[in-house]
Amino acid sequence: MSGSDPKPKPMPAVDTKTRILQAAFRTLATQGYAALSVREIAKDAGVNHALINYHFGTKDRLVIAVLDEANRRLLERQRRMYASPGGFAQKWAQARAFYEDDLASGFVRVQAELYSASLSNVELREQFLPRIRAWKGVVLEAVREALRMHAPRLPEGFDAEAIATLISEFWLGMEFARLIGGDEERVRHEPALDAIGRMLSALEASATSPRGVASDTATRRGGARRRR
Structure with missing residues (x-):
């Protein structure tokens, strides 16, 4: 290098942090x-x-930063999907495609590792649980919107909170089973996922068909008469 060559500039701190986060993600995954x-x-x-x-202080703060970096992108992705035009059957299919992407990227493994480590690490658990609950909150809002749009007749107590809990806990369990069981578990899960997609398609079809609209209108009128 000649004396006239400029000295290399030090790498910005943001680049260093990004490289550390990426390396930690790879190790976890x-x-x-x-x-x-x-x-x-x-x-x-x-x-x-x-x-x-x-930059991070402790190993646990580092892994939470890894989760936050991934969660920030993925939660925004989910919110954009649910806010986009299209029916919920279509969005269910998109969520399934996202799931396969997250398996391939290693995110599902990273989340499962932190879930498992949180069982015996109280400090990590206190940081991890709010991140999981944020995702569950996105699911709950999507279910509330679906019920608002289609107003299906459901058994007492089978409300948005109950449905969102069933979906999110099933999804987490499915992720763990898939990580351990691989394609054998995938083959078992796909019929259930397909069935939910068909149920959503049927729900949307009944809500938009003339008969479905007339039936819903009659039901509401009957309810109004009973209240008089």
Whole structure:
């Protein structure tokens, strides 16, 4: 290098943090939380391990930052999907496609690793649970919107909260089973996922058909007469 060559500029802190987060994500997705080593993450990121302590403080804060970075993008993706035009059967199909993407990217494994580690790590659990609840909140809002649009007649107590709980807890259980059982579990899950898609399609069809609209109108009128 000649004396006239400019000195290389130091790498911005944001780039360093991004590289650390990406390296930690790769480690969580391939080796798991138990194998997470600050030194190995630093080596993968090409930084001094002291920089991890500087930016994140502890290993648990680092993994929560990893989850936050992924969650921020994925929750926004879900919100955009539910706010977009189209029926809920179409959005259910899109959610399934997102699920396959998240399996391939390693996000499902990362989330499962933190879920498991939270069982015995109180500090991590206190940070992890609000992130999971944020996703459940997105599911609840989508269910409320679906019920508002289609107003199906449901058994007492089978409200938006109950339906959203069934969906979100089923989804989490499905993710864990898929991680462990692979394609064998996928084959078992697909008929149930297909059935929900057909149910949503039927619900939308009945709500938009002349007979469905007339029936709904008659039901509401009957209810109004009974209240008089």
